Amino acid sequence: MAKAVKKTKATAAGIASTLQPSAAPAADLDRLIHDRMRLGILSALAAETSLSFGELKQVLKATDGNLSVHARKLEDAGYVECRKGFEGRTPRTDYRLTREGRKALAQYVAHMEAIISHVKGG
Amino acid sequence: MAEHPPTSEPTSLHVHAADNLRYIRETMESTGRFTELSGLGYMLIGVSATLAWLVSQWLQPEFTLAVWFVEFAVATVIGLWFTLRKAAQAGATLWNQSARKLLLAFSPPMAAGGLLTLVLYPTGNLPLIQGIWLSLYGVSVMTGGLFSVNIIPVMGASFMVSGAIALLWPETASWMMLLGFGGLHGLFGLLIWRRFGG
Numbered sequence: 001m002a003k004a005v006k007k008t009k010a011t012a013a014g015i016a017s018t019l020q021p022s023a024a025p026a027a028d029l030d031r032l033i034h035d036r037m038r039l040g041i042l043s044a045l046a047a048e049t050s051l052s053f054g055e056l057k058q059v060l061k062a063t064d065g066n067l068s069v070h071a072r073k074l075e076d077a078g079y080v081e082c083r084k085g086f087e088g089r090t091p092r093t094d095y096r097l098t099r100e101g102r103k104a105l106a107q108y109v110a111h112m113e114a115i116i117s118h119v120k121g122g
Numbered sequence: 123m124a125e126h127p128p129t130s131e132p133t134s135l136h137v138h139a140a141d142n143l144r145y146i147r148e149t150m151e152s153t154g155r156f157t158e159l160s161g162l163g164y165m166l167i168g169v170s171a172t173l174a175w176l177v178s179q180w181l182q183p184e185f186t187l188a189v190w191f192v193e194f195a196v197a198t199v200i201g202l203w204f205t206l207r208k209a210a211q212a213g214a215t216l217w218n219q220s221a222r223k224l225l226l227a228f229s230p231p232m233a234a235g236g237l238l239t240l241v242l243y244p245t246g247n248l249p250l251i252q253g254i255w256l257s258l259y260g261v262s263v264m265t266g267g268l269f270s271v272n273i274i275p276v277m278g279a280s281f282m283v284s285g286a287i288a289l290l291w292p293e294t295a296s297w298m299m300l301l302g303f304g305g306l307h308g309l310f311g312l313l314i315w316r317r318f319g320g
Contacts, residue, residue, distance in 0.1 A: 039142065043149035046317070047157065047271055059152050106317050109146065112139040116211070119136035 161315025163204025168308030228266030249292035257285030
């Protein structure tokens with residue numbers, strides 16, 4: 001499936017200027033998951049094997065429209081998997097983190113920790 | 123050369139990064155999971171357990187349990203220290219609801235392990251005691267891990283397998299101690315560190 005969303009890299013000029021010479025981590029910031037809602041979706045799914053749309057909505061206190069838009073972007077990027085099924089007669093959508101999504105979140109966490117360490121150390 | 127005056131930008135960036143980490147932690151916790159377990163802490167526990175195993179091989183067998191008692195105390199201190207450190211870095215309080223649930227689930231099998239050690243100590247049956255330690259620690263980690271990230275119950279199950287092997291084939295007990303408390307802590311610590319930081 002064609003990826004509808006391209007992962008963009010932050011130019012992070014401000015970040016780079018304040019963190020030189022070790023500004024490389026900032027340049028690699030994954031903008032797709034830097035968004036709060038998308039970061040929240042990945043974080044919640046990292047803690048559970050899978051979560052339903054309703055459970056995600058409850059955890060993130062999001063509206064249906066907002067959650068589905070952001071979940072779709074993550075799905076298109078290959079970070080989350082979506083499975084549609086039925087629970088009795090009620091439609092149910094379950095999300096789970098893919099290996100790429102887990103890796104992206106881990107890199108993002110490492111990135112944030114590197115920034116904190118750099119500022120504290122420097 | 124005159125020093126540049128400090129700017130507020132790095133501080134701001136640092137604050138934003140800490141805020142993002144806090145958000146990740148809080149979101150994970152809002153699914154009912156305790157996320158402050160430190161991967162680095164587990165790796166160091168693995169290292170200290172490996173050293174304890176080496177020391178126990180070097181000393182007479184009657185000192186083996188004493189060495190592991192010391193290691194238990196050392197591992198507890200390392201684990202608590204790094205968990206507190208991770209929580210402090212994320213600006214979190216450690217004593218939250220998921221931490222309480224984890225402790226409540228973790229403690230009973232550990233207490234049973236302590237009681238069995240007390241009862242079996244006079245028998246001097248080292249492989250049996252070590253097999254029980256591995257098994258019940260595995261149970262503790264598995265049940266406590268239900269209130270933490272998914273990888274923790276897997277680590278608990280791996281300890282239970284090590285314990286089962288040690289109990290069924292007593293001659294392997296010493297190696298299982300090394301593989302379990304040294305190897306599994308190291309391996310899962312690395313995985314936790316890579317996935318969840320700290």
